Amino acid sequence: MTRTNDNAWLRRFAIITAASTLILICIGGVVTSKGVGMAVPDWPTTYGYNMFFFPFSKWVGGIFYEHTHRLVASGVGLLTTVLALWLFGRKARPLLRWLGICLLLGGIGAGLFLRVQDALVLGVVGVLSLCASFVWPSGEPAPPRLRRLGIIAFAAVVLQGVLGGLRVTEMKDEIGIFHATLAQLFLALTCVIALFLTRWWQNLAGQKLESVGKGWRLFFVSSTALVLAQLVLGATMRHQHAGLAVPDFPLAYGRIWPAMDAASVAQYNQHRFEATAHNPITAFQIGVHMAHRIVALAILITVGGAAWRTTWRLGMKNPLTRLSLAWFCLILVQAVLGAMTVLTNKAADIATAHVAVGALALVTGSFLSVISFRLSVPVGASSPAAHESAAMFSTPFATGGRVQ
């Protein structure tokens, strides 16, 4: 029996996937804030156990955070896989069936040559996949571009898992920076997929809104890129594992710009007392920290400008205006959290909140970017380019049929 085009459950599932990704980023933030990213030296096992069978009694110290991070990451990987399959509708069933068979065979092989733990995990997932493939997914596939986004999300979450593992096995801080950055981009992607599945997005085409010029698209994309650059700077700072490079705010070592010569840096390290095994501060780290503050100021001005300009030019009814105002509020909160991170000597909860709000700032910028693209198609336009653009940003669910 073919299901109707009511995809409310798919919508909800996409939102759950995005929300779970945000939670995962928070947990990952705690791992880095507490400096316990290497507390589990092996991967994909955990102290030699299959990660799903690691005894709870051994979840001590840093292991608790790192192991929780891995488990939640596995959950997000599963949710993303399900979402990607669901977007393909009934077409995904043969793929799911083959996946189930391969996992079952893998489980049998693991039982013969590896361990019972591994065989159980693979076997259970295989059986569930196989059984599900006879009844799910049902319904029409999403538009091709949305399905592609699902595939990209799946590839990204697999890559993210591998990067996380390599960061541990190769002991490279640089991989940690990529891992952190990709996490933010992945969150933005899952949120955009969820956005495209909402009724609000589907109804956007029917609203009589003034189209916006290409300048707005460029503005929002550039601003979002600036936020991404700031997140990369932040990830670079955090993965130096040197704690706070500058311990005071708004000044830096009592000055507007701190001394960064070797003697001054040596003095900073002499007088810095930490209870954890932080690396010594270097001039490079101080430089990155100051760059982070400067870019924060630039973002505050840019996003503030966006909020003002959209209010003045587009009016309060335009979604770009309301979202720009929300973006500005978010950036204000982020600025306060940034200051508090310094003033609380990088308290783990404050630093993690700073990471989470940074992620939400990127998501909001991404939303503004895609909405500005959608609204740059004039209402009632009849050119082929206009139809192509409209198709990119619409779903079949509102129209009740497939979109090619």
Place this chain on the structure above:
Amino acid sequence: MKTHLLPLTALGLASCLQLSSAADITGKVVLKGTPKPEITIDMSSDPKCGALHSGPVTTRHYVAGPGGGLANVFVYIKSGAKPSASPPSDVPLLLDQVGCEYMPYVAGVQVNQKFKIKNSDPTLHNIHPLPTVNKEFNIAQAVKDQVNEKVFDKPEVMVKFKCDVHPWMFAYVGVLDHSYFAVTDKEGNYKISGLPNGKYTIEAYHVKTHGANPGVSQEITVDGDKKVDFTIELK
């Protein structure tokens, strides 16, 4: 009998000469200035660690005795000493994890000298040194009394060891291609034995004070036992 006496005497004389040309360098390292108070360590993230201590545990950044003698200073011959022609000592250094702390806090080994890392605690640890020249590793010690043996093959002053499960745990090991090094005791005293006569640079390096910068050095000429004191100043 007479034919054996001559070579034996010569051998004895040569040994005496060898011993008399090897000197002991002793001295004291004193801290000048008042450091910040040590920080109390919160071990609540692993109850088994807290249970191993009856009182508060603090960091060990500046361990100074009543007379100002500074402990945990790595004193070593920085230049002038030839790399050891003989193999490194058979007696391995033992880096132990006791009460969720590394013991000792500062130590020294020779290049290619084996050192043992032991878990004497009833909880998990991981051993994660962060060398810049030698090869990094990260190994799990999940069981009490587990011992792993490792070697560093390049000189490096100092290699930081940490435990990622218990972020407050860290220690430092200096790796040298000779055996002329020591670590100051609680009173700030040290002794380097068996240094041949000659000209050397001797350095006192304190991790917290000097960090990435060189320690305090002195040029010395060794022609017998010598006393070399150092003052480490907080700025």
